[in-house]
Amino acid sequence: xxxxxxxxxxxxxxxxxxxxxxxxxxxxxxxxxxxxxxxxxxxxxxxxxxxxxxxxxxxxxxxxxxxxxxxxxxxxxxxxxxxxxxxxxxxxxxxxxxxxxxxxxxxxxxxxxxxxxxxxxxxxxxxxxxxxxxxxxxxxxxxxxxxxxxxxxxxxxxxxxxxxxxxxxxxxxxxxxxxxxxxxxxxxxxxxxxxxxxxxxxxxxxxxxxxxxxxxxxxxxxxxxxxxxxxxxxxxxxxxxxxxxxxxxxxxxxxxxxxxxxxxxxxxxxxxxxxxxxxxxxxxxxxxxxxxxxxxxxxxxxxxxxxxxxxxxxxxxxxxxxxxxxxxxxxxxxxxxxxxxxxxxxxxxxxxxxxxxxxxxxxxxxxxxxx
Amino acid sequence: xxxxxxxxxxxxxxxxxxxxxxxxxxxxxxxxxxxxxxxxxxxxxxxxxxxxxxxxxxxxxxxxxxxxxxxxxxxxxxxxxxxxxxxxxxxxxxxxxxxxxxxxxxxxxxxxxxxxxxxxxxxxxxxxxxxxxxxxxxxxxxxxxxxxxxxxxxxxxxxxxxxxxxxxxxxxxxxxxxxxxxxxxxxxxxxxxxxxxxxxxxxxxxxxxxxxxxxxxxxxxxxxxxxxxxxxxxxxxxxxxxxxxxxxxxxxxxxxxxxxxxxxx
Numbered sequence: 001x002x003x004x005x006x007x008x009x010x011x012x013x014x015x016x017x018x019x020x021x022x023x024x025x026x027x028x029x030x031x032x033x034x035x036x037x038x039x040x041x042x043x044x045x046x047x048x049x050x051x052x053x054x055x056x057x058x059x060x061x062x063x064x065x066x067x068x069x070x071x072x073x074x075x076x077x078x079x080x081x082x083x084x085x086x087x088x089x090x091x092x093x094x095x096x097x098x099x100x101x102x103x104x105x106x107x108x109x110x111x112x113x114x115x116x117x118x119x120x121x122x123x124x125x126x127x128x129x130x131x132x133x134x135x136x137x138x139x140x141x142x143x144x145x146x147x148x149x150x151x152x153x154x155x156x157x158x159x160x161x162x163x164x165x166x167x168x169x170x171x172x173x174x175x176x177x178x179x180x181x182x183x184x185x186x187x188x189x190x191x192x193x194x195x196x197x198x199x200x201x202x203x204x205x206x207x208x209x210x211x212x213x214x215x216x217x218x219x220x221x222x223x224x225x226x227x228x229x230x231x232x233x234x235x236x237x238x239x240x241x242x243x244x245x246x247x248x249x250x251x252x253x254x255x256x257x258x259x260x261x262x263x264x265x266x267x268x269x270x271x272x273x274x275x276x277x278x279x280x281x282x283x284x285x286x287x288x289x290x291x292x293x294x295x296x297x298x299x300x301x302x303x304x305x306x307x308x309x310x311x312x313x314x315x316x317x318x319x320x321x322x323x324x325x326x327x328x329x330x331x332x333x334x335x336x337x338x339x340x341x342x343x344x345x346x347x348x349x350x351x352x353x354x355x356x357x358x359x360x361x362x363x364x365x366x367x368x369x370x371x
Numbered sequence: 372x373x374x375x376x377x378x379x380x381x382x383x384x385x386x387x388x389x390x391x392x393x394x395x396x397x398x399x400x401x402x403x404x405x406x407x408x409x410x411x412x413x414x415x416x417x418x419x420x421x422x423x424x425x426x427x428x429x430x431x432x433x434x435x436x437x438x439x440x441x442x443x444x445x446x447x448x449x450x451x452x453x454x455x456x457x458x459x460x461x462x463x464x465x466x467x468x469x470x471x472x473x474x475x476x477x478x479x480x481x482x483x484x485x486x487x488x489x490x491x492x493x494x495x496x497x498x499x500x501x502x503x504x505x506x507x508x509x510x511x512x513x514x515x516x517x518x519x520x521x522x523x524x525x526x527x528x529x530x531x532x533x534x535x536x537x538x539x540x541x542x543x544x545x546x547x548x549x550x551x552x553x554x555x556x557x558x559x560x561x562x563x564x565x566x567x568x569x570x571x572x573x574x575x576x577x578x579x580x581x582x583x584x585x586x587x588x589x590x591x592x593x594x595x596x597x598x599x600x601x602x603x604x605x606x607x608x609x610x611x612x613x614x615x616x617x618x619x620x621x622x623x624x625x626x627x628x629x630x631x632x633x634x635x636x
Contacts, residue, residue: 054535074538087536091554100550104541152540 003030003065005156005188006051011060013046013212020046022212023060028156028190033182035191035199038209038235044192047209048158051190052081064155075104080149081158085165086141088133094120094144095129101152119147122181139170146181156188163198175201196236200224208232224284226367233282233369240288240335241280243371246270258368262331266307268366278371283307285338287365290325290351291358306360309335313357316350323350327357335359396613403606410602425607434591435611441503441587442571445510449567452511453518454560458552461526462534475519478512486512487580494581501583509581510571517570518563521627525559562626565619572615588612 006028013021021043028034036044049055051062053074062070069077080101088097098116107115120126123143133141142162149157159178163171179202182189193199199206200220207217208231216228227233230241244260249270256270258281268281293310311329323344325337337359344350351357398412406416425431459465460472478486490509494501533555537547575589582590592608595601 052535052539054538073543074535075541075543079539081536081539083532083536085530085532087530087532089533089536089551100537100542101540104546148540 004028004063005030005032005065006034006190007063008047008051009061009063011047011050011062012058013043013050013055014058019212021050024212024214026207026214026217028188030188031186033179033189033191033202033204035193035203035206036209037193037196037199037206038215039194041211042209043212044194044209045160048081048160048190048192051156052079052158053077078155079158080152080154081160082142082145082149082162084161086133086145086162088141088144088148090133092133093129094125094131094133094136097133097144098148098151100148105152115151116147119151122150122184123147124177138165139174142166142174143177146178150181150185150187154187156190157182159189159191161193163193163195171198178202200236208235225365227282227369230280230369233367238285238336239282240285241282241369242331242333242335244279244281246273246275246277246279249273249275260331261333262329264309264329264331266309266366267363268307268368270368273368273370280369280371282367282369283335283361283365285324285336286322286340287361288335288337288359289361290327290337290339291360292351293356293358305363307363307366309359311335311357311359313351313353313355316347316353318347318350325351327359329359399606399609400613402603403610405603405606408603410606421603421607425604425611428604430586431588431591431604431608434586434588435608437503437585438572438588439615441506441510442568444507445514445571446564446567448507448511449514449518450560450564453515453563453567454522454556456515457519457522457526458556461523462531476516479516483574483576484580487577490577491580501581502585505581505583506578506585506587509577510574513577514567514571517566518560521559521563521566522556525556525627529555558626562623565623565626569616569619573612 004027006026008024008026011021011024012019020041024043024047036047038044046055050057053069053072053076057070060070061068064078089100092100095116098119099112102112102115116129117126120128123146125140125143125147128136128140128144133144136144142165145162162178163174166174175198178189182202191199191202203220205217205219206223208215208223210231216223216232218226223232224236227236227239233239233241242260244258244266247257247259247265249256249272256268256273257265258268258270258279259265260281266281270277270279273279309329309331311327313325314328314334315324315326317324320341322338322340325339327335327337329335401414402410403421404417404419405414406418406420407414408421456471456475460468486509490505491501493499494505499505533551534547537551538544542550573589575587575593578587578590579593586594588608588611592605592612595605595608
């Protein structure tokens with residue numbers, strides 16, 4: 001049976017007049033890699049700090065397991081934190097930094113030596129015991145910070161944008177490292193980041209936050225393929241959003257139909273919405289297939305089972321992996337298309353600017369947002 | 372061309388200033404070892420006579436030891452109060468924090484006569500005796516500032532997340548102070564303490580108002596300065612004062628050579 005390791009129950013945090021966290025409730029299950037994702041100021045770091053005990057709660061309760069820890073100081077909570085700036089103790093060497101938590105719990109000398117050695121092996125810094133923090137690179141400092149936290153086998157590990165200060169290549173490497181360590185050690189991770197790709201790579205489940213509230217909570221797949229709001233759709237990757245109105249909602253047809261501005265009709269998941277509801281139809285740019293028209297002129301009928309839009313190419317950019325097109329539709333809207341250069345290469349094989357094109361996609365790749 | 376004249380002028384002015392400041396001091400040192408025992412330039416020869424006379428002079432010796440005792444006591448008070456105040460202001464938000472900070476720093480910018488007058492009046496009104504403890508209290512009011520400024524500057528440079536990390540790893544407030552905060556503060560406290568010692572040792576204005584008969588080294592020098600038979604001893608006393616000011620300040624500067632506050636702000 002899944003156990004809840006962290007539970008926030010209607011937690012609010014107010015700094016004078018600013019509400020940083022607004023009536024937030026969430027559960028983190030044992031062994032989960034849980035991320036809080038959002039732009040600066042959305043309340044994700046504040047929430048993490050409240051779980052750690054560095055900030056008082058204005059209202060609400062925080063549970064670790066079954067215990068109410070809302071009023072407990074940080075040193076009495078079974079959590080450990082990896083800080084954004086690592087916060088390694090500059091006057092202590094790597095060994096003493098990593099051993100810090102164990103020393104506070106009066107673990108015996110030989111046992112400490114053994115455990116520190118094992119932990120440094122885990123983070124792939126064997127033999128670094130005697131080094132000082134100022135002799136280490138950013139990536140190495142980060143791994144020491146991780147070791148220092150993990151060695152205490154906390155119930156939950158809290159990570160506050162730990163990869164922010166690293167360069168891109170190192171960051172990608174560390175993302176995989178963190179995921180590996182988390183799976184190997186089996187500890188619950190609560191991770192804070194503003195980088196959606198980072199969250200998607202590592203997380204089992206993500207809470208997208210804005211202005212102190214959770215906009216949507218789900219697996220990376222759910223958030224990406226079925227965003228609930230325009231903000232979530234735009235925050236995780238690029239999305240095309242087209243305004244429209246529900247025409248039929250699936251009672252007679254296999255799937256509902258939406259009529260877009262300009263008259264085109266597309267199929268999408270509107271089963272739960274009343275006819276006439278104003279919506280925005282969304283489709284990710286990599287899901288659109290871009291083709292030149294069959295006879296050289298616009299062909300009205302959609303191939304069976306697909307959605308169809310027609311328009312004219314206004315921009316084409318060769319990125320290497322893909323070519324990014326901007327297409328202006330007959331109805332006046334603009335969409336972005338990512339065409340993977342699977343069988344094409346180079347600028348010469350692109351669809352030229354000005355060409356009339358057809359865009360098709362599978363209805364199951366449509367998502368719908370209430371307008 | 373104008374640049375070179377300007378640069379030359381600047382160098383000349385700097386040299387002139389340094390000469391103005393340090394030649395008189397070097398004269399005092401020279402006269403302390405001057406054979407003839409008078410303040411006539413050039414010195415006639417080198418002798419350690421006056422130094423040994425000074426060491427044998429009971430009045431001078433007592434004044435010297437009194438000054439050292441007062442300076443050590445005032446510095447001790449300054450260390451405790453200054454560091455605690457700096458820690459509070461640097462790490463905690465509380466009502467009136469800026470006012471407290473201002474009030475703490477004020478004594479060092481107040482004119483010595485005003486501080487001296489105020490203290491003297493207060494002691495008289497409350498029937499507390501003037502003398503050694505009164506001087507210590509008077510000195511402590513501005514010695515605290517030196518430790519406070521140095522420790523505050525240091526704590527502002529050290530990230531607060533170190534203390535959070537310590538608490539996160541299971542250390543309570545005392546353990547965090549002992550194992551994380553204090554090691555960061557140590558050299559700043561020492562630097563502030565050395566400056567406080569030097570300041571207290573030299574101080575004469577406030578001391579004059581609250582001494583109540585107790586003789587510190589600067590007071591002894593003031594009294595004996597005009598007496599013909601004490602001239603040579605006064606120069607030796609001056610030498611002692613110079614050494615006990617310059618050496619602590621030099622060490623303090625080396626300790627905090629990476630930018631944090633050293634002297635009076």
